[in-house]
Amino acid sequence: MFGMKRENHFNNINDIFLSEDEFVFDKLKEECGVFGIYNKNNLDSARLTYYALYALQHRGQESAGIAVNDGEKLLFHKDMGLVPEIFNEKILNSLKGKIAIGHVRYSTTGASSRENSQPMVIKYKSGQMAMAHNGNLVNAAKIREKLEEEGIIFQSTIDSEVILNLISRFRLSSNNIEEAIVKVMKEIKGAYSLVILTPNKLIGIRDPHGIRPLCIGHIDDSYILASETCALDAIGAEYIRDVNPGEIIVIEESGMTSIQMEVPGKSALCIFEHIYFARPDSYIDGASVHRARIEAGRRLAQEHPVEADLVFGVPDSGISAALGYSMESGIPYDLGLIKNRYIGRTFIQPEQGQRENGVRIKLNALKEAVDGKRVVMIDDSIVRGTTSKRLVQILRDAGAKEVHMRISSPPYIYPCFFGVDTSSRSQLIAAECSVEEIRKMTGADSLGYLSLEGLLKTPVGAKCGFCTGCFTGQYPMEVPENANKYSCG
Template identity: 50%
Template sequence: MLTTNPFEDDKLREECGVFGIWGADAAAAMVALGLHALQHRGQEAAGISSWDGALFHTHRAMGHVAGNFDRPDVIGRLPGRAAVGHVRYSTTGETALRNVQPLFAELSSGGFAVAHNGNLSNAMKLRHDLVRRGSIFQSTSDTETIIHLVATSHYRTLIDKFIDALKAVEGAYSLVCLTQEGMIGCRDPLGIRPLVLGRVGEAWIFASETVALDVVGAEYIRDVEPGELVIVSDKGLRSHRPFKPVAPRPCIFEHVYFSRPDSIVDGTSVYSVRKAIGAQLAIESPVEADLVVPVPDSGVPAAIGYAQQSGLPFELGIIRSHYVGRTFIQPGDQVRHLGVKLKHNANRALIDGKRIVLIDDSIVRGTTSLKIVQMMRDAGAREVHMRIASPPTRHSCYYGVDTPERAKLLAAQMTVAQMSDYINADSLAFVSVDGLYKARGEEGRDARQPTHCDACFTGAYPTHLTDQEEVAPEDQLSIFAERVVA
């Protein structure tokens, strides 16, 4: 199999997106619309669970929302005025239907459907303990750990059971849970993963990004605060803050790449921040050139900022076709090279003889940058200077982002000069960590108290990494051995 997008196979990938609505007619159809807007957060699978006042209904499928949830027969099997949905890109558990969310279970208190954005950094240890106590897992997803913790809690009410479960986990989570008593939206105490609250008519909505509210015509009310549980029901809204307050550390990469540019994250326009990052990059790493060219599509806002700050012309030197999906052909160097050009191609008439500044959002393994630079040289570029709108990614993420192991991160193995040679660029520069914070409107990064999780750049992880530090390698292999089979 050959995927013809050469620029997305070397990106950091968010794990998933969540969307839930309580109190709306045709709730499942509304959730499907919201998931369409969050499709960029997960393209492996999608699922929706609804509650009709008596029964829970669930449909989960591999692939995109379109083709699975735009069919009247599917939506017709998801009745009710409350529903929760999920789009998935796996970081824990194999790519299989049993891991597609929402996960659903019948608990002593009734049905419980959960959609999770994030990753629990002690899930393997918890799972090992639960299995030894008799729990039987049906998936390899870390999210199922939460269900078992709720089910085995000795507290009386569902909310108390849920809080008890959350106090046992570490890492990153934004959860939307559908129960008979109401819908729960919550974030981990550090607020690493995003979650917003909205309203349309009398209905309440939880979503990973504000753009999903826009799509269904909902009003953005506020962010769910780090460490907060918000419960919405026919009785209204309640808020619980069961955790000791700590300084929040939301993921800074939401501003760089994960969120859609038309979303608002942490009260700030993602598009504006990305332009500001590009401008900061131009201040820190100017170069004599003729054109600023974005790597489509994620490099566009930063390239605009770089061009405006530097005074260089912004041009679309790489043209992307939005009508090509996957092409299933046998691999081979010549055929693979032709397949790549189906989706992205150099604008030769513009590039030939020019000195080019290429703007991209990140470098992970370096394979993408190598292809892009070569594409520019093949089109006749006289010089190719690469500028990256994030600092070097030197550390793996354990909070819900699919990053390679550290040994496969180019910036963890090479200096910037070595990376430049590797991708065959005339020069290479990254925005500084301080510059990234300045683009957010801060003076820079305060090493004593960073305002965001930037562990992929700095290695400063804001939580314990129990599964990395304490779980024996043989237990890691046995607990999640099913992943190898997938």
């Protein structure tokens, strides 16, 4: 039986979170993406960064920015919107410099505003510095409060500015910026992959747990840092390796050097990079994202078989898992849902009476494929549950005889404190309801989730451990109650 809290939140799934944009996919948001290049061959650094950010656009669609060093000062341009909306030929031609960094952002709790867009650029006693950040600190509020008591004035509400202020303060008592960064890493806790631009250096940093991804590449004699390998592919660069957890990479005219900080015994990459966040053509910590999703589908078919006529994935992240499910089960794979890829960020919300049409504008059933069929719909996760119910109804309206939902991850039960937009268990349907209750609410004929044991076997060849706190409530570090008060992502 439902408890009182369940009845308040989930007795009618159509009433959940009516204040949210319900026609937007019921998904976790895609973190942020960072990129940096030290261009020894005088290539067009800003333009290469632009192409790389295009490849990382899936990691954030709210704002984007590029900062470059022209040899004398830092130049930058950033704004709200998608990469092609923000940059044009004139702007890119004005951003001339040897070293460049870039950022695409999705906000979790920090306000979505130009002031919070990145890269962040500051002037301090030792010069200028720019930084782009993917992740979230769990002790940012405490550090920020201390700095404010000491007279520091903040221009944004994101924890990236906390990091910058700490670097500038420690720089005063350090021989170089590397020493300052080492001191900062001993103070901050949480998830962070950073790229930092100084007048003569490009610096990459990955937190000691390796929660957020960061890799190293090169093009000719130029070194590159990027959130995903797909950004390297976009500019014709070659992958070298991933930045190790707790590693500081320093790139300058003389080449690349590394400083390795002390790390825990086991790394903890966010498992959702392989489930959903990363592009399928990326490799993260030694594992192919596409192959991991294929393997998740195979294991899902083993754990939750069903008699059906057709299997398909919810675009886009469910497609690889659906292929794996089809391969293992022998059920034919086909398109079942068609995604509208031309809805921009300025899309006008449906009015109250049109809410049921909202999901159809984004996704619609392929009637010819599903009519009269028993179908298996593969999705990567169910977070709040609103879209799942509507997709099941869309398929039934298109003539599907049975709709079986299969999820290529375990039930999402606990909030994330490391840069994902789930700060409260009350937002998570699996935290309040059993699998059978969720099945009834969505209207599916059956519902099956991949087990945690099965999921952890899917990133084949991975050279890391994983954070699975959203499934187990066991996080790689202590998490304070107000951890999400300030956020970069």
